[in-house]
Amino acid sequence: MALGVNEEPRCHSRHAVYDEGVNTRPAAGLAERKRQLVSDELTEAALQLMARKGFDAVTVDEIVATAGVSKRTFFRYFASKEDVVVQFLTAMGTGIHGALADRPAGEPPSVALRHAVQVPLAECAGHSERTLRVVRLILRTPALLARFLERQEQWREDLAAELARRAGSGAEAGLHDRLAAGTALVVFNTVLRSWCDGDGAEDPAVLTDRAFAVIAPALDASGR
Template sequence: MSSRARRYHRAVTLRPETSLAQRKRQLVATELTEAALQLFALKGFDAATVDEIATRAGVSKRTFFRYFASKEDVVVQFLAGMGADMRASLATRPAGEPLSEALRHVVSVPLAACGDHAERVLPVVRLILRTPSLLARFLEHQAEWREGLAEELGARLGLDPATDLRPRLAASMALAAFDAVLRRWSAGEGPQVGEAPEALIGEAFAVLAPALDGPAGTGP
């Protein structure tokens, strides 16, 4: 595994692997992702093929499809694990914490990780947001995240998301802030950005807090 790929792996893996098999699988996935990102940078997303990605990573096309369903999944997987991380983080927040504070923290953790590794994450975020097929796949992931957060918020608030709008509305507001911050952070063409994601998320939740906490601080 190249030193560049190892740096990539450390930068984007937010949860430790727990077995040798999982570590080996992550290494292959990382090599494929690294090869894909290099090709996309050289040729553009549409021009690069799965065959070229597999060849560059030193594996077969069949191996590629054991890890990813499509070229789009190679890129979007870069951020896909954030949804599970956000739900797990929400489950650990103190029960009496205002909803806006709990959700601000939950969304801040992955965004701070993006900001800490901007040189690797920023080109991928820009590629996702500017490529229609990638953006569509990313929005599918966000819809899954929304359901997971709504279920966790339902448990936290003692509400059933199937019959009460508040858990899903709160989850939607948090993810709208996440999406808005990603777009603002990645705006522009250069390798640098002017504002850190964690600062932007604080600004976003200052706007959302009154609606999330309500007059009694109990949520939307």
């Protein structure tokens, strides 16, 4: 559903609490939920247009017209039309890092990284229809794939820093940490592509287990 021309999202029935004056959540929380709704509407409008016309044929003007907001509003949320699509998956990096940080201390790097990588992949499988649309668009559009891989550079640094912290040496991330983080992301990308190519039929967890069985000895080798 498109947003109203006043650039604020129309409240669906499940959001009626906005206008009833009985919600006790802080105003900042409500504002964040409204911002998220605007972002979701823009993303959905972009995906629908790109599914019909292809990425290159869709303009920002068309996206904002479909979503019912101004161009100024669009650029408050996204730097470009590439970011509208890529942001759908960028939270995966945060998810991998958070999952790695939560793994038990002393766990071998291969085990910790395998479980961390499986978290966002399981979420993909849990929302397969919409996620498949986005993943296909990213993997098959050079501009989007480049932006997605660019985002993963920061993921690699974050994961390497977490691996160094888990090692407990107090040292900054070194060569082995960066290699391990980069290898885990190669698995992530390979499994994501295989899952997409198979139209979501294969279980990402099984694919991830098979991949880590191959690379585990190298990940667990002492690099310090």
